[in-house]
Amino acid sequence: MKIDYEAIGLKVGLEVHQELDTRHKLFCHCPPKLFRGEPEYTFVRRLRPSQSELGEVDPAALFEFLKGKTIVYEANRETSCLVEMDEEPPGPLNDEALDICLTFALMVGAQPVDEVHVMRKIVVDGSNTTGFQRTCVVALGGEIEVEGKRIHLEQICLEEDAARKIAEEGGVVRYRIDRLGIPLIEVTTAPEIGSPSEARKVAHAIGRILRATGRVRRGLGTIRQDLNISIRGGALIEIKGVQELDLVEKVVEYEAMRQLRLLEIAEELRSRGLKPEDLEDLEPVDVSDLFRETRCRILRRELKRKGRIYALRLPRFGGLLGRELCPGRRLGTEMADRAKFWGGVEGILHTDELPGYDITAEEVEALRRRVDAEPGDAVVIVAGEAERCRRALKAVLERAIEALEGVPSETRAANPDGTTHYTRPRPGPARMYPETDVVSIPITEERLRRLRENLPEMPEEKLRRFMEEYKLNEKLARQIIDSEYTALFEEIARGLKVSPTLIAVTLTETLKSLSREGVRVDLIGDDALREIFKLIEERAMMKEAIPDVLTWLAEHPDSTAREALRELGLELLPREELEAIIKAKIEENIKLLKERGQRPFGPLMGRVMSEVRGRANPAEVQEILRTLISERLKKLKS
């Protein structure tokens, strides 16, 4: 289906989050890096929403939810200290990170604030050990240009990154605190973006300027975007954590589609004559006895665990729960999200998909009778502990009431395919209060002057310069500027006598195609990349070996390129060894030489190369071969 985005009044705002490449974290002296392998220690915490937070969302439900939730944090001594554990107050705000943010602000014409105030933004999902994220506005306003259109920026913030979620099972969430406290810049645009492709282009443009500072981290998860999306008559939906830039377009497209379909469903419900009061007094009904003998594995398992099965009739919803909103997501899926969140059940089953899941037509009939469902009504069932079932169905009912109104305002998270799922109700701005442990920082004129005098060039200037200075063609120059390796490219191209085109191709096309093959190129560090080109400069490595070496390095991220060469048997042969091999080849083929004089060069070259391919430079082989043949010929003559 082609959507006319202008006609539906699509408005998109972007929040781009990018980790900064600083020497240490935002409020302590830990290095901004992640660790692999087992944690050295773990600890267990619970978070309790503070009083005012309770007033905002359904207090009972939020409280119940949080009460049952245990958070396990994983840590090691290299990447975190007591500050990340919330056992020591934060140190002063990292000046280096503030400078990077101010630099970006000046590049996009934003107005730095006169004094920076660090705030605590309440986040109770456990991703911050404190229960809040430290964040501050560094500048207001500014704009960027994308294909001739100006997109205004609202604000530029500096904040601490959250802990990484490792797993969630039952009531236990595991987070790793290595990432917690890494400085993040957050760039928020005004909701002026009008189409999915424009959203992608704006995200790319912001990313390019961020990288132009030369001070941002790269690799999986170091840049993430949140999207605020609405259509006319719909609602403002906040979508968190889109990690792939290329996914932005899909997410906007699917969200616009989802809101459109939800508006259609609301219309349909109204035309079926459904009134809000029809949904008011509906109560979940215990229907466990109907499924005593069921063959449905999901239900049997819950009954065996002494769980119950509850049902809820949704009048006039027949056929609508199964209606697709965007690929793979139905109104039923939306209800299931809510049921999981508020009730902690595994999911829901509904009559639009039944009979099915080994539930028979007879069971469905009995179910409908039990809850007095008329034709045209839908019935939702959940299984689990009784209290959870009731909470889950209460959430389903709330979602049904919202369906009658259209699009509920909520916070969602992106799935890898570009669709989204419910995470929580949209919080208000009231969740912020001052971080009194960090003193406010005045931004002085001197500081701004110093930064202004050292502003990095903007991406377009850089493009022209790269084409001129490094003789890159435009396509390649664009690619390197769009990549995460812009700064590294320039450093290597300046420092080594290696073809800049080779460096650029390696850092863009080669890495990209390896990535497509499933190689974790994001694990290859800058040092290893530098070393590869150093080896090429020293003629210790063939450029043909680059893909193999990179692949090996991605699998052995703590090793060096030289080790890769050795392990792969791609080390270049020392000259003496090469000469010995060539000499031997000549002797093997001495007959040929005797017969044809200088002429057997071609076939001999082929025979030598087949033995030393990848371990010797063909030009060098050629040179040695030529010399040795003529020497040998001289000997033969004398």
Place this chain on the structure above:
Amino acid sequence: MPNLQGYRGPLRELLERSGVDIGDLIRVEKGGRIYEGYLMPRLETADEWHLVLKLRSGYNIGVAYEPSMRVTRLGAAVKPEFRPPPLPEQRSGLPKVSIISTGGTIASRVDYVTGGVHAAISSRDLLSIVPELADIALVEADILYSLFSENIEAHHWSGMARKVADKIEAGAMGVVITHGTDTMGYSAAALSFALRNLPVPVVFVGSQRSSDRPSSDAATNLIGAVTAAAYAPFAEVVVAMHETTSDTSIALHRGTKVRKCHTSSRYAFRSVNARPLARVVKGRVEMIAEDYRPRGEGELELQDRFDERVALIKFHPGFNPALIEWLVDEGYRGIILEGTGLGHVSSKCYGPLRRAVKEGLIVGMTSQCLWGRVNMNVYTTGRELQQIGVEPLGDMLPETALVKLMWALGVSSSREEALELMRRNIAGEYSDRTLYEEVRP
């Protein structure tokens, strides 16, 4: 008069002229730039040249003062609306526990308008913030003091002891005292001596992370403390705080053996030269110590006088012995020395110490090592100090020794009587044996 908390100088004058006050929605115009937001209070310790504005996004920023700046009031301050969640029902049949507040913010809520943190200390407030308490005990709460713990003095200990006595008299099955953490160890020791013949547990509790933040240890500590007050089998004064960095276990440290050993962590409180008496895990009190004073024995006897004329002195290289002379001249009645190693001070101190003892002061020796006990028979210095009349105080903590000497002098009629009390194990301040596992920081 507007309140304009924290604003001074020309900026304050400008705000006054503009007729705005804290919380008002205002517009600030300056050099072609316009800011809109709510006027926030300024920290008294911050400079006087910035106005703090809460933007509609919720963020605060500082706007620098300029003489040409214009401020207009767009709207009046909105009083923060606070709708406490419904109170849990207090169940009858649960043990009665009294909570006495002396300060600190074990229970508080944030005012998101100004960012201020308000203490919540009535029983209502406590129950609405920590509703779990209603399932544990029948709680009632009182405010005795609102003090930072560094401002607590000996007469406050007497006040606390008397309040506890009142509550026990009125039928409390246990008493919880909320307290700022810095000097909570001293107060716990003081009440350990002042409340003789205690029939119920008295549990001090504090928090190392203020209760406005979701990660606060306040609620878990308080739940642990109320559980201990209601159900612990012992009748002693203890401190209830996190045992580790995790929220899973609350240690109950004997009041005479506990010390704050970390500036900021949740597990800052440690039992020194002892194991904790017990811990609260999963809502239950698990005993660790085998010998304790059981609940319900005898009639409470209040011995709540403290003599503040006692000093705690840490000996160090370069220590000036004239400090001891000064204490004697000032009319002090006792000195606790925090000596080196097994209990030593420089021979330069001998003269002043001799004079102190001669003039009737009690001089006790503890060790700045904290872990282990003093032994003044091993080296000549120790033997000489004993000869002078310095009293070795075993494995007693220096702070506990200080409090105990204040108490001993306060409740005795003679030096000899006080000295006898110092030597006697009154409230578990001495342990007979130092076990291997206990010798670790």
